Amino acid sequence: xxxxxxxxxxxxxxxxxxxxxxxxxxxxxxxxxxxxxxxxxxxxxxxxxxxxxxxxxxxxxxxxxxxxxxxxxxxxxxxxxxxxxxxxxxxxxxxxxxxxxxxxxxxxxxxxxxxxxxxxxxxxxxxxxxxxxxxxxxxxxxxxxxxxxxxxxxxxxxxxxxxxxxxxxxxxxxxxxxxxxxxxxxxxxxxxxxxxxxxxxxxxxxxxxxxxxxxxxxxxxxxxxxxxxxxxxxxxxxxxxxxxxxxxxxxxxxxxxxxxxxxxxxxxxxxxxxxxxxxxxxxxxxxxxxxxxxxxxxxxxxxxxxxxxxxxxxxxxxxxxxxxxxxxxxxxxxxxxxxxxxxxxxxxxxxxxxxxxxxxxxxxxxxxxxxxxxxxxxxxxxxxxxxxxxxxxxxxxxxxxxxxxxxxxxxxxxxxxxxxxxxxxxxxxxxxxxxxxxxxxxxxxxxxxxxxxxxxxxxxxxxxxxxxxxxxxxxxxxxxxxxxxxxxxxx
Numbered sequence: 001x002x003x004x005x006x007x008x009x010x011x012x013x014x015x016x017x018x019x020x021x022x023x024x025x026x027x028x029x030x031x032x033x034x035x036x037x038x039x040x041x042x043x044x045x046x047x048x049x050x051x052x053x054x055x056x057x058x059x060x061x062x063x064x065x066x067x068x069x070x071x072x073x074x075x076x077x078x079x080x081x082x083x084x085x086x087x088x089x090x091x092x093x094x095x096x097x098x099x100x101x102x103x104x105x106x107x108x109x110x111x112x113x114x115x116x117x118x119x120x121x122x123x124x125x126x127x128x129x130x131x132x133x134x135x136x137x138x139x140x141x142x143x144x145x146x147x148x149x150x151x152x153x154x155x156x157x158x159x160x161x162x163x164x165x166x167x168x169x170x171x172x173x174x175x176x177x178x179x180x181x182x183x184x185x186x187x188x189x190x191x192x193x194x195x196x197x198x199x200x201x202x203x204x205x206x207x208x209x210x211x212x213x214x215x216x217x218x219x220x221x222x223x224x225x226x227x228x229x230x231x232x233x234x235x236x237x238x239x240x241x242x243x244x245x246x247x248x249x250x251x252x253x254x255x256x257x258x259x260x261x262x263x264x265x266x267x268x269x270x271x272x273x274x275x276x277x278x279x280x281x282x283x284x285x286x287x288x289x290x291x292x293x294x295x296x297x298x299x300x301x302x303x304x305x306x307x308x309x310x311x312x313x314x315x316x317x318x319x320x321x322x323x324x325x326x327x328x329x330x331x332x333x334x335x336x337x338x339x340x341x342x343x344x345x346x347x348x349x350x351x352x353x354x355x356x357x358x359x360x361x362x363x364x365x366x367x368x369x370x371x372x373x374x375x376x377x378x379x380x381x382x383x384x385x386x387x388x389x390x391x392x393x394x395x396x397x398x399x400x401x402x403x404x405x406x407x408x409x410x411x412x413x414x415x416x417x418x419x420x421x422x423x424x425x426x427x428x429x430x431x432x433x434x435x436x437x438x439x440x441x442x443x444x445x446x447x448x449x450x451x452x453x454x455x456x457x458x459x460x461x462x463x464x465x466x467x468x469x470x471x472x473x474x475x476x477x478x479x480x481x482x483x484x485x486x487x488x489x490x491x
């Protein structure tokens with residue numbers, strides 16, 4: 001009988017074993033491993049490797065209970081995830097809170113912890129906070145009693161693996177060896193399952209030593225269960241760490257570039273859709289990430305660019321740092337510019353006016369609100385003394401209140417709740433509003449009954465499309481006054 005391979009996963013650390021135990025675990029304050037990265041990743045490993053037992057570990061009991069819920073009310077929303085979990089859970093996919101036991105069982109351990117931008121101290125506002133990485137590494141060293149391969153899954157600054165290795169070796173038990181790999185994720189929320197099933201590439205970085213090559217081969221063997229070998233790239237450890245930062249920085253750069261052009265389009269009467277379409281036809285450029293919007297969000301782009309800025313400054317490359325910083329500067333400008341357009345169009349004041357904000361997630365097909373442009377827009381509207389109604393089909397109400405409280409820390413929650421209400425539907429959200437602001441590109445916002453929306457709004461009724469989502473001419477024929485980002489025409 002062949003040996004049963006085991007994989008175990010949680011929300012701040014991820015540990016993978018080859019007769020194989022994979023664990024992903026998470027910090028109690030910000031679960032990541034059994035969240036947007038670890039959950040889908042480990043579920044797909046279980047699906048594609050039925051000979052591997054996958055156990056997802058998290059410190060948060062309620063989160064594990066959600067993963068185990070009989071009705072599959074999973075703790076995160078990701079298209080296709082429930083189907084994968086339904087196929088594998090109870091067969092070779094399991095969920096638990098036993099972190100130390102999982103570390104001991106593991107041979108190969110993924111570290112998938114939150115690495116937020118530092119809020120204080122050296123590098124505040126730019127550098128990554130590696131506290132969770134260090135805590136996870138120390139936990140592994142404390143608990144492990146046998147050789148382990150430790151894999152960075154988190155997005156980290158270049159040469160973080162060197163620090164991890166120093167901690168592991170300084171605290172390891174006798175005859176306990178650790179090898180370090182880098183295996184950054186390249187998932188996009190909303191398409192994470194398809195990204196995992198058919199990745200453009202899997203990147204594995206290792207030290208260029210015989211031991212490093214052996215460790216890399218162990219991880220390659222897992223992925224080759226479903227990923228073509230030509231799509232698995234093995235590189236040096238530092239190149240792998242930097243490649244993730246570089247990829248996100250260049251994607252964000254494209255968004256800021258097209259958003260900068262959208263401002264020119266509005267000033268000249270050009271149409272950003274037509275400009276982006278023409279530019280994207282150039283095979284050297286391509287069409288992806290050339291869609292203008294109110295600004296990028298999510299947990300990665302801004303954090304990784306700021307990390308790259310800090311790295312450049314630390315390496316005494318100020319011109320390089322300034323170059324990448326402008327990507328974030330343009331993103332913030334786009335959000336400010338859009339909120340100002342709303343105020344200016346509504347006769348230069350929105351005091352006491354009701355603004356309906358459709359969408360609060362940073363993009364469609366996710367419930368994630370981290371760095372969402374909607375947060376900035378709502379904050380700006382509230383500072384102009386508007387009344388705001390919000391609807392998003394996936395974001396929890398508690399998350400909206402948390403985000404707004406963080407955006408406006410000087411305003412008590414009970415005062416926010418006097419200015420803001422969270423609607424149960426798009427139609428309810430728009431009722432008695434002076435303006436509708438589309439902040440997230442949910443498909444249902446394009447297809448709602450806009451005639452019913454118009455009937456329920458105050459007149460003149462305005463629509464501000466920050467996602468190039470609606471048919472502006474159709475809405476104008478109903479009676480709306482429509483402003484679309486990146487288009488010179490008005491009303």
